[in-house]
Amino acid sequence: MPGLNMENDNNELEAEDLLNLDEIMQAFGVSSWQNIGPADDLPGERFSLLVDIEEQRYILRERPEGPLGTDSGHRYAFQRYLQQAGLPFPAFRPTPQGELSVTVGEDAFELQRWPGGEQFASANPRSINWVAAAGSMLGQIHQASRQYPGPVHRWPAEAHIGAIVQGYLNLVRGRADEHPMQAIAVGLAEWVEQWEAVLPAAMVSLGAGRALPEFHIHGDYHALNLRFGPAAVTAVMGLEASRWEKRIFEVAYGLFYFSALAWQPGESLVRPLVRRGLDPERARRFLQAYGAVYPPTPEEAALLADALLLVSPIATMNGPLEDLFYAQEDADEALIDDVMERLTWATSLPAWINRARRGLAEMWADR
Numbered sequence: 001m002p003g004l005n006m007e008n009d010n011n012e013l014e015a016e017d018l019l020n021l022d023e024i025m026q027a028f029g030v031s032s033w034q035n036i037g038p039a040d041d042l043p044g045e046r047f048s049l050l051v052d053i054e055e056q057r058y059i060l061r062e063r064p065e066g067p068l069g070t071d072s073g074h075r076y077a078f079q080r081y082l083q084q085a086g087l088p089f090p091a092f093r094p095t096p097q098g099e100l101s102v103t104v105g106e107d108a109f110e111l112q113r114w115p116g117g118e119q120f121a122s123a124n125p126r127s128i129n130w131v132a133a134a135g136s137m138l139g140q141i142h143q144a145s146r147q148y149p150g151p152v153h154r155w156p157a158e159a160h161i162g163a164i165v166q167g168y169l170n171l172v173r174g175r176a177d178e179h180p181m182q183a184i185a186v187g188l189a190e191w192v193e194q195w196e197a198v199l200p201a202a203m204v205s206l207g208a209g210r211a212l213p214e215f216h217i218h219g220d221y222h223a224l225n226l227r228f229g230p231a232a233v234t235a236v237m238g239l240e241a242s243r244w245e246k247r248i249f250e251v252a253y254g255l256f257y258f259s260a261l262a263w264q265p266g267e268s269l270v271r272p273l274v275r276r277g278l279d280p281e282r283a284r285r286f287l288q289a290y291g292a293v294y295p296p297t298p299e300e301a302a303l304l305a306d307a308l309l310l311v312s313p314i315a316t317m318n319g320p321l322e323d324l325f326y327a328q329e330d331a332d333e334a335l336i337d338d339v340m341e342r343l344t345w346a347t348s349l350p351a352w353i354n355r356a357r358r359g360l361a362e363m364w365a366d367r
Contacts, residue, residue, distance in 0.1 A: 021049075024060065024109050027102035028095050039114075042224075042237075050114060057114035058093055063101045066219075066240040067159070072108075074153040075239045076100050078145075078216055085144040087137075088235050090115045115235030117227025122262045122273060128285060129231045131258045135286035137233040138221055138254050139293025142247050145215040153216060154244045161249055162203055165310055168317055169195060175325060183336060184324070187343040195313050198350045202306035206248075209303050216242055217250040222257040248300050251290060251364070252307035256315045259283040270319040272345045277352035280359075287363040301365040305357035309350060316346045 025033050034052040039059050042048050048061035063072060079089050090113035092100045101108045120130055157163070169192050176188035206212075218225075219241030227235040259282035262273040273279050296304070317325060320342045353360075 020104070021060075024102065024104050025051075027104060027109075028093060028111055030111075051111075053093070053111075057116075058111045059114055060109060060111055063108040063110050064240045066242075072101060074150070074216075075242060077150050078148065078153075078242055079239055081148055081150065082141065082144055087140060087144060088233065089239075090235055090237065112237075115227045115237060117229060117234035119265045120223035120226060120228060120263050121265055123264065126228070126230065128282065130228050130233075131282045132285040132289040133228065133231060133233050134221075134223075134226060134254065134258050135289035136293055137226070137236065138218070138250070139290040141218055141221075141236070142213075142215065142250075143294050145217070146213070148216055150216075152244050153242065161245075161310055161314075165199065165313055168314055169199075171325065172313075172317070179324075181336065184339060184343070187340060187347070188324070191343060191347045194347050194350045195309075198309055198354065199313075202309040205306045206246075206303055206310065209248075209299055211297070212246045212248055212300055212303070213297070214244060214246050217245045217247060219243055219245075219250070221250060221254050223261075223263040248296075248303060248307045249311060251287075251296075252304060252311045253315060254290070255283060255286055255304075255308060255360075256312055258286050260312075260315075261319055269323055272320050272342060276345065276348055277356065283360065284363045287360070288366055291364050291366065296364050298365070301361040304360050304364055305353050308353050308360070312349055312353070316349070321346055 021035070025031075030053055032053075036050040036052055036057070039048040039050045039061070042059065042061070048059055051058050051060050066075070076092070079092075083089050083091060093111040093113070094100055095102060101110050103109075118124075120134075121127060124130070172188055172192050176185050176192065179185040179188065218236070218239060220238045225236065225238035226233050227237075256278070259278040259280075260273055261270045263270060273282070324339070
């Protein structure tokens, strides 16, 4: 899923020096405000600043662009609808003219309420309950989305998931051909071969699926875009990749993000949570909590493993293997064992998912 590149441009202070912050705030109709400092815990933000306005905290940031460019119209309208449905999406502060963004020079900016809450951390004792809360919240978002009256926002055919995953596999094969370390080159080639062996059948199965529920999905539903209280989700962010899609793909992404990856605030690389596959208990908690809100159809439950096969290469390249594709330098030889351990985990995923096929279906359907 686009948007999970964890490399964060931390040049907020340099960006702040180049911006006339007073001009931006005045464009929002704000004359009195306090600069609290960079909002460092937001994913993928080039410039984001925490500010206080009338004893309310907001994030001042450059308006984020979706993977296919800016489409703030759908994002703003869809978020407003979800807020009206009672879901915890932090509100945007409008200008006096009712606009939700302002343009100063060549850049557009937003003011969004600070979400508060705790960041997800897999090592936190409450994280197992947070996994269930994340599943339940995704179910609530999907239930609300079924009734969304706004226009359908689709991505073009070249951005559909089948085309995206094939593009990612081509990227991995190219990286395998050129990587200077033989062990990593061989490991990447084997990784591609394992996925290419299982993906055609998964795509055929999903393509033959009938009446699979479709509606506007969140599009980037992972730990960095949620905030938590003791046992519940308190804020949801990050609708930049929202689009019309089969919900089974977002369920599969959510399942992967919350039961396959170890999230640690401040870490630049998201590592596998367990030595092989997904953590069974977290997978069960996520799927059962989602299913209790929005149950699957029998055919959907049977196809969950196929959807997971399709999304896993994308999520893996933007997570545990990210440094092999987006880092400025090649892996240090001293870290080769760590890289190979992650590659081994990623290469074993197709077989693990196929073995867990029946169990995953039963977890989702179990209410």
